[in-house]
Amino acid sequence: MDERSDRPVVVGADGSDGSLTALDWAAAEAERTSRVVRVVHASESGRRESYRPRTAAEDKPAGTAPRGAVLTDAMARVHRRAPGVRVAAASLPGEPSAVLVSESDDAAVLVVGSRGRGPISGMLLGSVSLAVAARARCPVAVARERAVSDTAAGAPVVLGIGETAAEDPAALFAREQARARGVPLLAVRAWRPPLPDVVIAQGSVPYDPLQVERASRRQADACVERVGRLIGEGSPAAPVRFRAVEGPAHEVLLRAAEGAAVLVVGAGHRGGRVPGLQLGRVNHAVLHHAACPVVVVPGTE
Template identity: 35%
Template sequence: MTKPVVVGVDGSQSSLDAVEVAAREAGLRGVGLRMVHAFGWPGLHVPPGGPPWDPGSAGVRELIDGTLAEAERRARDAAPHVDLTREVPVGEPLMVLEIESRTACLAVVGSRGLNSFGSLLLGSTAVHLAAHGHCPVLVVRGRPHPAGPVLLAVDGSTAAEPAVEFAFAEASMRGTELVALHVWKSWTERAPDGLADPALVAYDESRLRDAEERLLEKAVAGHPETRADVTVHRRLVRGRVRATLVEASAGAQLLVVGARGRGGFTGMLLGSVSQAVLHHARCPVAVARSGAT
């Protein structure tokens, strides 16, 4: 059975934006869209007239139906021919969407929901799902450049390989170019005190750049053969990884990252670079995690 795209709906503007993106993603893949509204206290402000854990009571049902009706309208406008289904499971959104991701090809959420504090740049549901989802997760944020490329963050790690595959597939479906961006640091920038022998720096920097170029080439090698319709641009930039990716995202339709790359601690499910772009990128961010199915 073909797996659908799943989107979390809570009635917030962020989740409605996510519905539109999810509908278009489902249309690109030729699959259905499953809209999930997790019913659980305190995530839902329950009106008078029914117990807080009874989604079938009159007042609550009207609230849920209204939320999903608006979501369905937005989905229909974005992708009229996509098959839609609704789910209203009882439970906390974090757990519900993680479970739903097990039978999805892609999970889509907004960057902030109804429960996010005003000072937070990213909601807890988006962070949790990006780290624990069982399929690629797309967090809708920023303002995507409609004619921009798919931007792939390359670090050469094994954990990032699913992100490479996902980025090629997205660029192919969207009919756009892929920019594979690898950011590197010099020996002196990597050293704790920034000191190095001046006589060796130029030679070592040249060798290091060559090595980083090979890493970038290897990361995307072979994929153009299976995605011949995708034009790939390789960019090697010396600088700060997080700041460079955030800046580059301003001209992209989508930024694709792995969950954890080189230098990440083994026990971490979501690395610092992934967390940084989820909070600060200027376009939607997709996290493709190794081990997700």
């Protein structure tokens, strides 16, 4: 059994438009996977409060609801989107990203909006969302500002295949997403031959561009085959397609994510104290620019 099988879908709520989208995504995810939704509001004033769902409520415009109403309205929204899903909620003291990262210890998946109430409204990704995606210890879903129903029926789950086994948790998460949604899984590996000066610096002389290209393609195919074996364990219920594509990884994944239900990528453990060090350039690119929701799955230590 998955060690997270009895853990909730945790979603951050602050009353912003981004958090409303996150609530919709969390409700749908909990409904697909038969989990509880835990709505969390970070309260920097230090008070700790718990709320029970109210029977009916209208959505409040972002920025108008007081703290208590944020949670009660959020719970009511989840109930309307997924009436059969159980919902719990809490207002916890602390800075939002720190509170949500702490919640990741006991979550199956943590859901945040792509933008919150931050002072720079034009940013493509809010600072809280980025910090949580970088530091959380469970998969983090960054929901986009579009309705859940906007995703076309049968849209695939797309997996970005990395270079090492540290990416395997992302592959397993993507497989379960495809199963739960009943859609195909498209696993994509981007590759490019190294530049001549890199090859020469590594001692591979004389430089033969054709051999270098073939070696790079073989390496990409080997990554695809390894992930294919991993995904194939347990007889996946949804069809799986694998593709090795030449090109910059962020461009390849952004193209593959167009029209996708969700894009799943792995993140390595890079160490350090600065939020964001866990995320590489490709992670940042897809989080900022992908047209669909993105799930970042932490790799193994």
